[in-house]
Amino acid sequence: MSEDEKTPAREVIADYAQAHFRYFRTADGTVYAQRIGHPVARPIRSQGTTGSHRQELMVGLYRDGVGVFNGTALKEALDLIEALALAEGVQQVHIRVAPGFDGATWLDLGRADGLSVRIHPNGWDVLTPDPREVCWRRTQLTGELPVPAKDTDGKGIDLLFGLCNFANAGSECLAMAWLVGCLGPSVPVPAPFLTGPQGAGKSTAGRMLLRIVEGMTSDLRRAPKDEANLIAAVAAGWVTALDNLSHMTTDMSDAMCCIVTGAEDVKRALFTDGDVHRSAYRRPLLLTGIDVGVIRPDLAERLLPLRLERPKVRRTEAELWAEYEPVLPVMLGSLLDLTVQVRAAEAETPTETRMADFAHLCAQLDAATGLGALAAYRAGLDDLNDDVIEGDLLAQTVLKHADTMTPGEAQQMTSTEWLAALSRLYAGEDLRALPKGWPTTGKVLSDRLKRLQPTLAARGVLIDTGRTKTGRYLELTRPAPPPPPEQLPLP
Known part of the structure; x- marks a missing residue:
């Protein structure tokens, strides 16, 4: 065969790629490659250490005897594939947790074979999802979870709390509610803030909660120095756990509010002048520390205080983890059983809290187990309101005037x-x-009072704004207490 009759290398690669992989784009225009029949997708331009599609393609071409090709041919083939994929339909990729068909949700076990957990109000099963239903995205932060155990009868939850030093039952049931919330892709959950005296095991308890959802390779991290690094870490994983917080800047507080309830980050795309890169995120967040100083009111509404106490008997780290790791499948199985029960339970949605979805989840947990999670959540919010007022002299002065x-x-x-x-x-x-x-x-005062509105309202002081012909005003109201309920006459 003459040189002119040979098929160009880029065409050989492109034909092989389209026969063995499915290519699609996400809403932000990123093109992903997904091996036929496999739920894990990789961005075709990725150069990460978790395995790029370029490396995957090279290995497949070599093992199937097609050949070894140079970088120019691979680049030209991938350029063509990317251009063709931009005309395909849009599909979303997910990290760790994803919505599925018929009201189900999926939990990625992080395994090479793509095995995952399908959670439905009727039960849960371990199987490989249809790639048309779920596309998983993996990063260096995606740890492997064990295959969960069936028929645990709730033993895993008891084993978990036997290893943690929660100070009361309220903190335990709120920790359970948070773990259930972590398995829901559409429910924003407040960030647990593990507090307690020195030596209470806050970091260890934080790791134990984290590793039920993220696997044994996950760990707590130091708080990033700026918002950009925090957002990058959040976007690459599912649960973000920050350890030993001692202070919190205004920018970091605002960023954490966005992480909990969801936001989108837009920045200039690399090596371009006019294009942008979008990254939307809403992730579970976990914090540990003794005291972070003054908590801003908007962040206080998104926190979940969990208090720990010093253990009566000290154990080594090696002993704790040697006991924890073998029973992790049981803990995960018990969490999945509890999640199924909670999602099947019916309860009214409390409307007085900002995180209404999580309050509804707590009400469902109470309906399924009778634990009193909603009352504990409300009590925790009251404690955080007290912390906000104690750290804000303006709030104290407004209450004094009221x-x-x-x-x-x-x-x-x-x-x-x-x-x-x-x-x-x-x-x-x-x-x-x-x-x-x-x-x-006056403008600064008005802005401060707007931030303090929920905190002051919880203490019976209402702040409102309005306008008259002469200008704007602020109105401070001290509502009258509700009349006592009528007592029925004794028979």
């Missing part, structure tokens, strides 16, 4: 007038200096 009002009274003033009134109240008769961070203008 104490001088009669129940049912409402006061309207401009933000500037409110600033003067609250500043006089704080300074008092001895004219003490205003603290650092005190609002300096």
Whole structure:
């Protein structure tokens, strides 16, 4: 055969690739390759250490006896495949947890064979998902989970809490609710904040909760230095666990709020001037620490305080993990059993909390088990509101002013007038200096009070805004207490 009659190498590669792989694009335009019949997809431009599609293609060509090709031929073939894939339909890829057909959800076990868990209100099964239903994306943060055990009769939950040092039953049932929430791709869950005295085992308990969902290779991390690094770590995994937090900047607090309830990050695409790269994320978050200082009100509504106590008998790390790892399949099986029960339970959705989806999950957990998770969640939010007020002198001053009002009274003033009134109240008769961070203008005061609205409302003080012909105003109301319920006459 003459040189002119030979099939170009790029065509040989492209034909082989399209015969053995399925190519599609996601909503952000990234093209993925998925081996026929296998649920794991890889971006064709990936150069990561978890295995790029280019490497996968080279190995397949060599093992099937097609040949070994140079980089130019591979690049030209992949360029053609990428261009063709951009005309295909859009499909989403998922990390660890994904929605499925008929109300089911899937949990990726992180195995090479693609074996996963299908969770449905009628039960759960271990099988390989249809690639048209679920496409898994793997990164270095995707650890392998064991095949969960069947018919555990709840033993795994007891084994887990036997190894952790939770201070009370409320913290235990909230930890259970959070783990169930981690298996739901559409339910935003508040971030557990494991607190307690030094030596209470906060980091160890955090690892144990994390590894039920992410596998034994996962671990806690130090808080990134900036928001960009935090978002990069969040987008590459499912649960993000940050250890030993001692302070939290305003930017980091805002970023954590976005992680819990969902946001999208847009930045300039590499090596381009006009294109952008989009990454949407909403992930479970876990934090540990003794004290992070002043907690902002918007973050406080997205936290789940879990308190631990110092153990009465100390055990070595080796002993704990030697006991934990063999029973991890039982723990995961018990968690899946509990998830099925919770999803099948019916309960009303509480509407007074910001994280209404998680409050509904707690109500379902109570309906399935009778544990009292919703009451524990409400009590935890009250404690966090107290922490916010204790760390905010403006909130304390507003509550002090509200104490001088009669129940049912409402006061309207401009933000500037409110600033003067609250500043006089704080300074008092001895004219003490205003603290650092005190609002300096009416606009700053108005913005601060808007952030404090949920916290103050939980203490019976309502803040509202309005406008008249002369300008805008702030209204502070102290609602009248509800009338006592009528007592029925004794028979």
